[in-house]
Amino acid sequence: MLAGQDLHPIGWAWFVAVVAMSGSMYFSDVVGFVPCLFCWYQRIAMYPIVFVLGMGLLYKDPTVWRFALPLPLVGVALSLYHVALQYQPSLEIVSCGTGVSCSARYMAVFGFVSIPVMSAAAFLLISALLLTVRTVQRGGGGDSSPVASPDA
Secondary structure, eight states: OOOOSSSHHHHHHHHHHHHHHHHIIIIIIOOOOOOOHHHHHHHHHHHHHHHHHHHHHHOOGGHHHHHHTHHHHHHHHHHHHHHHHHHGGOOOOOOOOSSTTOOOOOOOTTTTOOOHHHHHHHHHHHHHHHHHHHHHTTSSOOOSSSSTTTTO
16 A cells, blocks of 8 residues: 555545445435435535545555545535434525435434435545544654663
8 A cells, every 4th residue: 555554544545435435326326316416515525535545545645635635524514414404404505406305314224324424424534534644644643752672
């Protein structure tokens, strides 16, 4: 992966983005769920993450987090607003148009895990992984001094 590490956070973030993208395509193309306006906005934020992080992995560039991080941050804001709309439709600021209502829930695993909740979880996880890379790059990965031997 990057810098000789086997399990790099950018690789994991890319994997989460691929799973999220594949899941959204499965729900719309195989299951037949019609995406609402906010689902499309979340897709617009998620799909490029796959390609941006994929290029970072391909070129072994750990600074790719700088280009990728705005996407999941915007995505998590969109998905949390979408979750709020599902529980409180009166919060609708932007009309969802003539298609599927943004407050409709196609599924509710365990009674509360809807598709926007899954999207928010993916965006939060990707953000956390990219922020981990940022912290390590900026020297926040811990004490850089060598560990003293017990007999010293």
